[in-house]
Amino acid sequence: MTLPPEGNSTVFLIDDDDRIRTSLARALRKRDFAVQSFASAEDFLEAYDKGRPGCLVLDYGMPGLNGLDLQKHLAENSSAIPIIFISGHAGVPESVQAMKAGAVDFLEKPFRQTTLVACINAAFAADRAARSAEEGARTARNNFERLTAREKEIAQFMIASPSNTSSKEIGRHLNISPRTVDHHRARILEKMAIHSVAELIDLSISAALLQTNRVGENAG
Template identity: 65%
Template sequence: MTNSTVFLVDDEAEVRMTLSRALRKRGFTVEAFDSANSFLNQYNPDQPGCLVLDYGMPEIDGLELQSLMNKAKISLPIVFISGHGGVPESVQAMKAGAVDFLEKPFRQYELVACIQTAFERDIEMRQKASEQSDAQARFERLTSREKEVAIFMMKHPSNTASKEIGRALDISPRTVDHHRARILEKLEIGSVIELVELSHRVMP
């Protein structure tokens, strides 16, 4: 949580000011925005952290911002805070992946707990994403024939004998053996079993 930031979006100036001050006092790094638009304009998706989002705002409200972010594949976890506190809205927010939905005024420890959860979730997601892109990068090193062989093995984990692969792809078993060795070398893995595991990460 060292470099994670709390991004706060609320149109009420009082709330924005007091909430960011209190969180800073508790040691959080806080960036506050007065509207969904100003947040979208300034936020860099590489910045880790979470979003504390007011539900009721003019123009783009909290739920709308959430759906905009989902569409833009910005996976920053969201903690909703609301002065309206309607059950339907909270259900919708949770369904769309929110960490929690807090009604104003809320207990500070609840918010802090939510922020912690959100940070953890963010870090986890970023790690997964980087592993995935790493595996993806290694996979991209393969030649097109090697990719063909690798994909066949990923799809048919029980039929990894060279003869069967050769018959299916219309190449000799020897060539298959050759390709298999190159694949394991390029993907930096030791066995075909690891290849299958990798495949889950590359193609979830």
């Protein structure tokens, strides 16, 4: 038994073969998947909103923009939608290229529907995880922007020098008292909605906080 997909995730199905596209869409809808079908990559790009969660079930060999071309185009436009390739003609080099570029799987036609369903469920899970991580990073960046200039300077020092995060070390580096550092540290943790310097460092990795404009020169 296959569990129904979570949330409002959609299977975006692209195949230029009307018979295969219709058959697959019907079979997936019977399994409670939301499906949107397209006859070409170009049609998909015209309609696709990358804010919509889901995955792409993509025929490799299509006229015009083929599967690998679409995969490359999406990557270049910062769309990380998981892709499952399906093909009746591609060989090993094409499948290897697709997988190296991040495809969830490369299925050769004919394939079992249960195999495709398992791939879709895995793709949905990967999409949810990626979107959750992206939202967490966005929240961290927004919270970071709430810090004062001095708080940003202290936070960035702790991120850049994780082995020197004591108040004495930070105070010595910034020429301020450890007590003042303690006050700023408490405000940093509160505004960032975290409980430790270790969490701040973890957030910096996903949210690239060190890329935020440095403002230490004007700190007060």
